[in-house]
Amino acid sequence: MERQTEYTWKVNDIQEETPQVKSIYLSAITNRPDFIAGQYLTVKLPNLGPVEGKAYSISSMPHEALIRITVKKMGTFSDALLSLKTGDILTTSKPYGFFYPDVDGVTPLVFLAGGIGITPILSILKDLSHKNDPRPLFLFYSNRTEQETVLQNELSVVAEQNPHLSVHCFITRETLVADGYIAGRMTPAHLQKFVPASTSADYFLCGSMDFTKSLWKTLRANGIQQHQIYTEGFF
Ligand SMILES: Cc1cc2nc3c(=O)[nH]c(=O)nc-3n(C[C@H](O)[C@H](O)[C@H](O)COP(=O)(O)OP(=O)(O)OC[C@H]3O[C@@H](n4cnc5c(N)ncnc54)[C@H](O)[C@@H]3O)c2cc1C
Known part of the structure; x- marks a missing residue:
């Protein structure tokens, strides 16, 4: 069976963290991908930014129902993300990345x-x-x-x-x-x-x-x- 690489989400909630930063809570429209804490999604917005989207690390925990990204206002793409409203729909990649510690490690x-x-x-x-x-x-x-x-x-x-x-x-x-x-x-x-x-x-x-x-x-x-x-x- 082909592995799913794209996911569609509804913006469930938006919280202002600072005047420049908002957290965007996403609920999966169909199935929600598993992820490892430390991974990121690439977010795709129609007619904006690279076709593969831009990367945003997941700031919530893997067992939580909603996935959260926390976005800082930098340029055009982040600005568009920060203008999203509750109920808007967006598409992302599956979670990617290797920025996480060994599960069984003992090192500080x-x-x-x-x-x-x-x-x-x-x-x-x-x-x-x-x-x-x-x-x-x-x-x-x-x-x-x-x-x-x-x-x-x-x-x-x-x-x-x-x-x-x-x-x-x-x-x-x-x-x-x-x-x-x-x-x-x-x-x-x-x-x-x-x-x-x-x-x-x-x-x-x-x-x-x-x-x-x-x-x-x-x-x-x-x-x-x-x-x-x-x-x-x-x-
Ligand atoms: C693996 C990964 C995970 C990421 N996770 C997050 C995240 O959790 N939250 C988040 O807000 N962004 C995150 N980013 C950055 C994000 O992908 C975009 O690059 C960012 O939102 C800027 O895109 P933009 O189009 O809005 O601005 P651009 O037009 O690309 O940039 C505007 C200006 O800001 C500069 N700039 C861009 N990013 C930074 C930075 N971090 N520090 C200093 N200057 C910068 C650019 O050089 C440019 O001058 C992540 C990037 C990667 C690669």
């Missing part, structure tokens, strides 16, 4: 997210927590401003529920930051301070291409082997 996992790059990482962190995965989890999440720190409430909830997860939020364009935030860029010194045995962990980097490239180089220069680093660059 360190996640480095830049801005909207939190989307697949939130899905992974919530899914691992939901499954009571015992691995130590560390999130380093960088944003320009506190206001741009999307999905912060969900991160706080999951960090409260999962004693193995520690969350460190960085703000790069403000010097006076609220309690719980760190002003400035994340550096190797932060990793060494917060992650015991930081050289034996696996690393998951997600954000803009500049963010992922620069942190990949930093990790490599600090003794992390190539096979320990997973990247998802948004372009």
